[in-house]
């Protein structure tokens with residue numbers, strides 16, 4: 506009788522057999538979340554979270570989208586949250602894209618006739634863009650909240666970028682410094698929630714991870730002209746973590762006939778976790794936009 510192998514456990518020591526999960530192409534266990542509407546779903550929405558955080562931070566947004574009878578799903582990327590992998594370490598940025606496509610294909614198997622949308626924030630925006638570029642006709646629309654398209658000179662200073670490129674060969678694990686929580690939002694409660702969240706990685710960003718982000722930024726710049734799907738981009742003017750210039754570049758470069766950019770003056774990076782007046786407006790904007798696209802995509806009419 507082969508010896509019973511001990512069950513795989515999450516970084517928080519919970520057996521994956523007790524958690525919703527998927528196993529990626531490298532055999533790594535990824536924690537998944539599903540927000541299923543009460544009524545038959547009209548569309549699928551995949552949410553891609555950002556660097557260092559986890560998909561549980563999108564519960565409010567996902568719950569709101571289920572109100573439109575949308576079936577929302579997400580997972581914690583490798584090296585994040587309740588998924589396996591060294592914290593904020595990835596062998597190649599494409600792993601995030603590959604795993605996202607795997608999860609999307611998995612959901613489409615059960616719902617082959619539903620339109621599919623993506624929603625990505627920050628690094629998750631970069632993942633969404635590259636995922637859409639890899640499957641140009643698969644998606645009915647994409648919502649990007651402060652996407653990483655151009656590295657902010659605050660977060661990726663020229664010194665950091667140079668250091669990262671040089672040090673990646675000799676000290677790939679050297680820290681480039683942690684994400685400044687005060688740059689995430691002006692909402693002190695949200696900053697507190699971020700800093701006290703045990704599933705958020707508060708350690709520094711490794712040189713090797715910074716290199717992967719820069720590789721993604723370079724690939725996105727080359728890939729934007731391939732995009733033709735409907736896009737809604739939302740960005741705060743003073744964003745110090747992902748430069749709004751990236752969203753302007755997207756608007757000037759994609760081939761999508763249907764593209765909308767909403768700019769929020771004075772709002773910081775996580776627009777969905779900003780001051781109430783901003784986040785309320787952002788949620789409304791996303792709901793209205795995606796509701797219109799779902800109807801246009803021919804999903805079952807809204808009951």
Ligand SMILES: O=C1N[C@]2(CO1)C[C@H](C(=O)N1CCC(COc3ccc(F)cc3Cl)CC1)C2
Pocket residue numbers: 554555556557558626627628629653655656657660661665666669681684689699710715716718719722746747774775778
């Ligand atoms: O609510 C939220 N939002 C979060 C956290 O919690 C923000 C975070 C997120 O994804 N980014 C913010 C930081 C940025 C750093 O970028 C770099 C750093 C060094 C480097 F060498 C090259 C680059 Cl590009 C990447 C994108 C998700």
